[in-house]
Amino acid sequence: MPSIQRFLSTATIGAQLVADDLTLAGQFITQEAKQIGQFLETHYNGIEGLDSKWLAKVFEDTYSFTALKAWKWFPPQDGKSDGTIYTSTGDIPQMWLRDSSAQMMPYVHSAANPEGEAVRKILEAAMKRQILFILDDPYGSAFFDSHGESEQQGPNKNECPKSENCPTCGCTRCKPACGLYTYQKDFELDSPFYVLLLHYRYWKATGRTEHFDENFAKALTSIYNLLRIEQYHKTKSDYFYKDLSGDFEEGIGLIWSFAIPSDDQAVGYNIPQNLMGVVVLRQASEIATTVLKNNKLAQDLKDLALEVENAIAEYGIVEDASGAKVYAYSVNGFKGEKAHNVLMDDANMPNLLWIPYLGYTGHDDIYTQTRRDILSEESDQNYFVGPAPKWFKGLGSRHTTTGLRPLHPGAECWGECIWPLGLIMEGMTATDPKDKVRIMKAILSSTAGQTVLHEGFLPSDPTHYNRDLFGWANALFSEWVFRQWAHPTLRNEGKNPQKNSQESPESSSNTTILKQSSAQKATNSLGKVSISVSVTVSEGHSYSEADANAQDALLALAASPSPSSSPSFLGLSASASAAAKGKHSKSRPAQAALDSNNDNNNNDNSDNDNDHDDDEDQQPLQRATSQLHARSHSQHSVKFSRNKK
Numbered sequence: 001m002p003s004i005q006r007f008l009s010t011a012t013i014g015a016q017l018v019a020d021d022l023t024l025a026g027q028f029i030t031q032e033a034k035q036i037g038q039f040l041e042t043h044y045n046g047i048e049g050l051d052s053k054w055l056a057k058v059f060e061d062t063y064s065f066t067a068l069k070a071w072k073w074f075p076p077q078d079g080k081s082d083g084t085i086y087t088s089t090g091d092i093p094q095m096w097l098r099d100s101s102a103q104m105m106p107y108v109h110s111a112a113n114p115e116g117e118a119v120r121k122i123l124e125a126a127m128k129r130q131i132l133f134i135l136d137d138p139y140g141s142a143f144f145d146s147h148g149e150s151e152q153q154g155p156n157k158n159e160c161p162k163s164e165n166c167p168t169c170g171c172t173r174c175k176p177a178c179g180l181y182t183y184q185k186d187f188e189l190d191s192p193f194y195v196l197l198l199h200y201r202y203w204k205a206t207g208r209t210e211h212f213d214e215n216f217a218k219a220l221t222s223i224y225n226l227l228r229i230e231q232y233h234k235t236k237s238d239y240f241y242k243d244l245s246g247d248f249e250e251g252i253g254l255i256w257s258f259a260i261p262s263d264d265q266a267v268g269y270n271i272p273q274n275l276m277g278v279v280v281l282r283q284a285s286e287i288a289t290t291v292l293k294n295n296k297l298a299q300d301l302k303d304l305a306l307e308v309e310n311a312i313a314e315y316g317i318v319e320d321a322s323g324a325k326v327y328a329y330s331v332n333g334f335k336g337e338k339a340h341n342v343l344m345d346d347a348n349m350p351n352l353l354w355i356p357y358l359g360y361t362g363h364d365d366i367y368t369q370t371r372r373d374i375l376s377e378e379s380d381q382n383y384f385v386g387p388a389p390k391w392f393k394g395l396g397s398r399h400t401t402t403g404l405r406p407l408h409p410g411a412e413c414w415g416e417c418i419w420p421l422g423l424i425m426e427g428m429t430a431t432d433p434k435d436k437v438r439i440m441k442a443i444l445s446s447t448a449g450q451t452v453l454h455e456g457f458l459p460s461d462p463t464h465y466n467r468d469l470f471g472w473a474n475a476l477f478s479e480w481v482f483r484q485w486a487h488p489t490l491r492n493e494g495k496n497p498q499k500n501s502q503e504s505p506e507s508s509s510n511t512t513i514l515k516q517s518s519a520q521k522a523t524n525s526l527g528k529v530s531i532s533v534s535v536t537v538s539e540g541h542s543y544s545e546a547d548a549n550a551q552d553a554l555l556a557l558a559a560s561p562s563p564s565s566s567p568s569f570l571g572l573s574a575s576a577s578a579a580a581k582g583k584h585s586k587s588r589p590a591q592a593a594l595d596s597n598n599d600n601n602n603n604d605n606s607d608n609d610n611d612h613d614d615d616e617d618q619q620p621l622q623r624a625t626s627q628l629h630a631r632s633h634s635q636h637s638v639k640f641s642r643n644k645k
Contacts, residue, residue, distance in 0.1 A: 212227025
């Protein structure tokens with residue numbers, strides 16, 4: 001495989017005598033995306049109905065999205081720069097702990113490459129910024145990039161109480177005081193968990209421990225203390241954000257959270273957040289033991305994880321309408337007549353669908369039944385199916401964010417929206433490779449002709465969507481492709497740049513030689529690119545045997561395409577599938593025109609529009625192609641609304 005570093009040194013670095021790490025990291029990730037895109041285009045063109053060229057293009061743009069559109073140096077405060085990286089959502093200028101962690105998760109693989117020094121520096125600088133925000137306000141979920149008296153600076157003048165940090169803040173009931181940068185103080189339990197998950201996976205991928213510094217140790221202790229308090233929210237916590245919705249029992253082992261991952265208010269205890277806590281607290285315990293050398297904290301974290309897990313087993317596993325055991329989405333902790341259990345799921349993560357992704361095991365049969373209920377219009381209120389001819393179906397959310405379509409103004413989805421996040425996680429956790437392909441086809445057909453994904457779209461017409469530049473969805477899609485569709489040698493799983501950056505894979509004692517699978521042999525026999533299959537794998541890293549098996553199965557499908565019928569996908573009829581496939585063949589020239597004119601933001605592709613206007617049976621997927629506009633790389637200041645409850 002050609003060296004990414006060679007591409008950079010000859011094509012880019014040599015042309016720039018001075019370049020900062022942020023620029024170099026973006027270049028590295030962009031080149032990596034192109035290489036993987038080449039593999040995808042070449043090796044998946046054998047799957048009928050799957051446009052491998054479009055898959056490659058969407059992957060390239062989604063994978064590089066955060067590096068090119070969401071990262072920036074944290075601005076100097078009071079004339080001083082701390083060298084950290086601020087990660088916006090891509091379309092909203094503030095930084096969410098959850099979103100930023102998810103957006104950086106795919107780059108853990110890039111950082112594991114011995115040649116990815118710039119990526120490692122940027123990730124560690126971004127993780128340092130996350131920890132500083134947690135220390136600034138442990139209850140905060142999102143943060144400004146500066147502090148001051150302006151409404152566009154922290155703390156949030158409407159959601160924070162008056163304090164020394166904010167004499168002009170006006171929330172009289174809110175407490176405790178906000179930090180200097182607090183934007184949202186709607187305590188979301190998954191926010192610190194996501195940060196810890198990113199730190200852990202980065203450690204396992206790279207072997208580096210520099211990010212586990214003194215501030216990290218302080219933040220971990222602070223998180224632990226906060227979690228213990230919020231197990232007894234009503235009697236031990238002084239936190240107040242808004243009036244609570246419904247009553248709940250405390251002291252049962254579960255941890256309370258004001259908001260669920262969609263930013264909407266929780267009712268009682270959210271089980272997906274607590275499940276995430278079980279996994280992450282055990283990972284944090286490992287960090288405390290191995291790196292921080294704090295055995296007491298390690299044991300405390302391990303004990304808390306066990307308490308939460310036992311509470312989930314007692315309160316979070318309930319019966320569905322058929323009498324089968326499933327995970328509840330939320331519970332109030334009461335038993336008998338006062339018990340109130342909500343059976344549903346939401347596309348925002350952590351959710352119940354993502355349990356295999358998280359790595360939580362122990363009740364596989366319960367997860368299987370839960371998954372069956374989630375992916376059913378009859379069982380889950382957030383599983384949406386379009387009207388006849390049922391164009392799309394998938395897990396969505398009641399939450400909507402509107403007013404964030406500055407690049408492609410148009411109709412939005414105002415309710416019952418399918419979320420690409422839900423489709424991606426359905427595909428990532430599917431066990432049947434045909435399901436993975438079916439879902440991938442649907443995702444690629446739901447982008448409204450654009451090479452990035454959105455928050456949610458109307459099941460009957462994906463051109464009615466929300467958010468042009470949604471970093472979280474782009475990151476998760478690229479992570480799925482990276483883990484289950486890209487060739488193992490294009491990953492850098494578990495390579496420890498500190499230990500073996502000077503060693504070849506063949507000479508390193510840490511290298512595991514993966515056997516060439518039948519699928520890989522098949523692709524080679526077809527005369528496609530032959531690539532060595534040696535790769536270093538680190539125990540405990542996010543890349544799993546399930547990912548490898550999924551990829552083998554997908555490559556086998558690509559090597560042995562089924563003749564005859566054109567498959568339907570996610571509710572699309574065979575004719576609709578064909579229309580979607582035809583749409584991509586028409587959109588290719590338009591997309592090429594966009595790529596060659598990135599600096600000209602007024603390219604309307606009118607010829608392509610006219611072609612579609614002549615089609616008497618024009619369907620939503622075809623109309624999406626006619627609405628292509630030139631992509632703009634500039635930031636837009638727009639008003640947006642979120643339907644926080």
